[in-house]
Amino acid sequence: MTTLARGLVVREPGDVTLEEITIADPAAGEVLIRVEATGICHTDVAWAAGALYSEFPVTLGHETSGTVVSVGSAVTRIAEGDRVVVALTHHCGHCLHCESGHPMLCAARTVAHPRLTWGGAALAQGFGVSGFASHVLVGESSCVPVPDSVPLEVAALVGCAIATGVGAVLNVAQVTPGARVLVIGAGGIGLSVVMGATVSGAEQIVVIEPSDVRRAHARRLGATDTLAAPCDELADLAGDGFDYVFESAGLVSTMEQAIALARRGGTVTLLGAPPPDQEFRVPALDFVASQKRLLGCITGDVSPVVDFDRYFRLYSRGLLPLDALITSSITLDRAAEMLIAGAPPGEIRVVVRP
Template identity: 40%
Template sequence: MRAAVLTATREPLAIADVTVSKPLAHEVLIRTAAVGVCRSDLHFVDGLYPHPLPAIPGHEAAGVVEAVGSEVRTVGPGDHVVTCLSAFCGHCEFCLSGRMSLCVSGETRRPRGAEPRLRLADGGAVAQMLNLSAYAEQMLVHEHACVAIDREMPLDRAALIGCAVTTGAGAVFNTADVAPGETVCVVGCGGIGLAAINAARIAGAGRIVALDPVPEKRAIAERLGATDTFDSAAEGVAAAVVEATRGGVHHAIEAVGRPQSAATAVAVLRRGGTATILGMLPPAEGVGLSAIDLLSGKRLQGGLMGSNRFPIDVPRLVDFYQRGLLDLDTLIAERLPLERINHAFDELRRGDTTRSVIVFA
């Protein structure tokens, strides 16, 4: 099969032939239909986060099941599926306490010494990234890294649910648990931020404030439910949000992954408000609350992959789309073949686009 292989950081990905193994117990072979281009992949491509190389990035995907290994009970050949990087074992402390997105069990990967799931055509090793490696014509994954969806759901839009929507909407529905009438500020109007804005509207938020330096993205935020938009690069923007919301917001959601945007999320909170950080900040960076923030009852939390329970959440998000509540069509800026993956990353670096999607014929 063809795949986009990262051989060195800060270098273009190469389209290469890769061999995929046959599915073993609890494994699923998927014919990839579409993959979103996410900033998380870019962090690995640009070397901000380390990963063994060579590797195949890609983690926001949808496709059709081609074959399954023994003991697979959740999907079968012909099923349309959305994948999720937060593969779960199902019986560790995190899984049994309902925090499946935090599972780090090695049981969802092949054991040490087993044949690797992926190899280069010359037999060389290639690492599977984030349990999926979706920039490829096929994916071989653990059955708990995918979930079946309605076959009427368009797969290019379904792919976005695999990360951007699960993370952004999950931050609203799960991590922050936004209540009707509460105010929400979303910092960053990329795919994740726009999904959070759309979800805040579904949740019945009273005012939804969107911050982004790109006017076109602020306009899209308004289409998806933002009641107020501000240029995040403008001087005094946090104070402007606090004034506009009469004391600050109940929930601030950071969807960029920059220290300044995280600081802005804290600065726009009202007394007792909560900031949820979704973006992948540089590993050495920190985010904090001042003594006055703490005395004001403000809270700071992370929201890995929207605190998802994706076998439950993904079908619900698909249903939201099919009923016209969740607008995925607006999130897609362009659809590209695999050969243009490096162009998609260049667009992501510029920060002017919403979501590019790699589609397979």
């Protein structure tokens, strides 16, 4: 038997409707989950607008948590009734990248597994999850148990925004105590960088963000200084440049700016997701002579079973106030219009509760 679910179908860019979709039964290594919460990420909005990928029709949503309904015959680590968060690794577990602790680089992560249909035709599973629905079907390797002490709406955000931002600090850049940190962009990912830098013991955390509301959030989460835009004050704060710069706005202009604002020998980590055809430029000789490090970051290079458990423990001790990212909660039918228009100004993470 298959599962009939309710889900948001993006028929084509800008056309989103709530439909009945069909989910295949779990194969041997798969897990069927009843969705409890899914955060709306900027990449969902960009895909729905046709600015990121061109695969349609698709059901999006990837910051997802819920309760396990059923499991395939080969599943051993997850059981019916478990509270889980979906990780974006979708990894094979035995390739070079998986075995060296970098499952986000696994080639199997983006291989499509046609498991959803709508009106008898194939429906793309956005980011391998399709969390804007009442149910999702994913592999066992993508499921991480959630402790009873962690609300499922908080756990959902660990799947992307928190994994990306905190992971960028701890796993990718490896920020050291006493460091001077600059964060460009204070959405869900940028604010997660602020939390990660605070936990890492950074001495100075400067945030550039045009939104008054988001700058206020950044200060509450540990930012020492916030600016609406680069200005003379930034030069005073930067000195000879920052030890670590994180770019989460996803703009070519701010990526180039991030590289320029790092000190000689500093580290720049790019987390934003610009359209796939865009490129940024750096002065070649100056970059070589500066010995700066330029790092890409995909979902914080997390190993979910290890890293998510660490984030949950830090949250339970009050050291990672992850729930501060949640600014509102809506139903699936309201999420359709938000996927088209984007979240209202000042929102950090809107959580969809089917």
